[in-house]
Amino acid sequence: MGTRLLLVKASGKAFGAAFLQMVAAHHRGTAAMAETKKTTGSYAPAKDPCGAEIITASQSEEIDQMNAPLGTK
Numbered sequence: 001m002g003t004r005l006l007l008v009k010a011s012g013k014a015f016g017a018a019f020l021q022m023v024a025a026h027h028r029g030t031a032a033m034a035e036t037k038k039t040t041g042s043y044a045p046a047k048d049p050c051g052a053e054i055i056t057a058s059q060s061e062e063i064d065q066m067n068a069p070l071g072t073k
Contacts, residue, residue: 007019007022016069017069017070020066020067020069020070021070023066024063024066024067027059027060027062027063027066028059028063030055030059031055031056031059031060031063034046034051034052034055034056034059035052035056037052038051038052038053
């Protein structure tokens with residue numbers, strides 16, 4: 001069952017866990033896009049290595065915070 005469907009059918013702790021899993025996956029995608037733009041992007045601000053590193057670091061930190069209550073890494 002997909003995470004979005006779990007959100008519709010879940011409540012309480014199950015909802016919280018499904019929501020955190022979905023948001024963590026979204027953040028992983030954001031970090032991956034930042035790395036891709038750093039190497040292959042054409043928009044200068046997006047290619048800035050410092051900007052991509054800041055995005056990747058902040059997203060990784062938030063992923064760690066979301067994974068903590070789930071007991072995952």
